[in-house]
Amino acid sequence: MTEKKPGHIGCIEAGILENALVIVAVLDPKGTVLAWNHAAETITGYSKKDVIGTTSIWRHLYPDKAYRESVNSRLAEILAKKNYFENFETMIRTHSGAHRVILWNTKEVELDGMKHVIAIGQDFTHIRELDSFRESVIDSANVLITVLDDKGKVVTWNKAAEEITGYSPSEAIGGYGIWKLLYPDEDYRETVTRQIKEVISAQQHFSNLETRVTTKTSGKKVISWNTRQINIGGVKHVISIGVDITEQRIAEEALVAYMTEMAMRIKQPVEIIRDNLHEVAELLRAGKITTEETAMLLDGQVRNARQVAANVQEFQQAILEKNRAIPEAYRKFLEGD
Known part of the structure; x- marks a missing residue:
């Protein structure tokens, strides 16, 4: 041709x-x-x-x-x-x-x-391959990832964000409305906004900022937020990463409740054992009891101590079964490992 x-x-x-x-x-x-x-x-x-x-x-x-x-x-x-x-x-x-x-x-x-x-x-x-790779990484992450443009509009809302909050990308991307949905209480929303502004004015980002969000199904979740500024096409954006620590906080609250309850449960029996041992000591010093009588009294306090230990173990097991999210280190402690 x-x-x-x-x-x-x-x-x-x-x-x-x-x-x-x-x-x-x-x-x-x-x-x-x-x-x-x-x-x-x-x-x-x-x-x-x-x-x-x-x-x-x-x-x-x-x-x-x-x-x-x-x-x-x-x-x-x-x-x-x-x-x-x-x-x-x-x-x-x-x-x-x-x-x-x-x-x-x-x-x-x-x-x-x-x-x-x-x-x-x-x-x-x-x-486009890089974009696809980034999108794949972002969507594969098990943490909430959202990117905001220089005007604060949501431009990215990953799969985990949808799973955690219940709101789809179409409901979040393109505006600011998602924050009113996640923080429906105006007073709390203003408090969170004020905290964010104070932190950002000092260091341009924030780390481990905990807030309580309301999901689409009206559930409550505790999110730990971290942000960084990034540059996209010459324009500053903010990437926000939110970790759902709801179960962790529930477990921690359970442990606090456990410690409080356990302290109340063992206080009285331990005080009784203490008083009984003090009485045995006084009788020994006064020479009012024999060796055999002393042994019998001490055996009684051993039985009381064993019962206290059994009660503690039973309560620990109940806590473990009720709260599956308790961290492994605490779980081993409660199991007596």
Whole structure:
């Protein structure tokens, strides 16, 4: 196939096309490709001789008819309003069968008195793969992760955030309303906001800030928040990570209750044993009891002590069975390990 190169096109190729790192194609009014640069060959796998002078390249790049028609439909909608399009993202299939994400921009120019279109395609595959990887990591995390833009709007709301709060990304992303839902009590919300502002004004971030949120089902959960500033596209954002420590706090409260209850349970019997032993000591000093009588009295206090220990063990077991979230270290202590 003979390569058509009008004078203007030859100049464009020499000065710009061949040195560009993006796909650059020039199309005549009928959509015939008049120029196809080196980057276009490298990215798509289709050479100049395969492309120039034809319109068939688009069927090769978009072999799936349904997808090709959807692309054409979207393009028609855009071009009905303006004679160019910007950052139009599509998925092409290369000559080798691989798929690449291309971000297209076009500009209409006049060459030899006729309108032509310059199409520039940037290979965004690597960026989209990184985006996909980041999204996968964020969604795989078992902690609540949300990203706020420089205006405080939610732009990311991961799977764990949905599982913990009950609110879906569609309910959280794009505004500020999620915080009113999580903190429905106005006074408490203002208290939390004031705490956050005080901390951020001092150090630009906060660590282990505990708040109590209300879930979509009206449940209560304790979240420990940590934030950091990040830069996305030259704009400052805040990434907030929230760890659900509800079970931990419940377990800690159970342990406090255990300690309080246990202290009350053993106080009286221990005081009785103390008083009995004191009485035995006084009788011994006065020589009022024999060795056998002393042994009998001490045996009685041993039985009392054993009963106290049994009561403590029984109570410990009840606490363990009731509170499965008790940390392992405390659990071993309560089990007597």
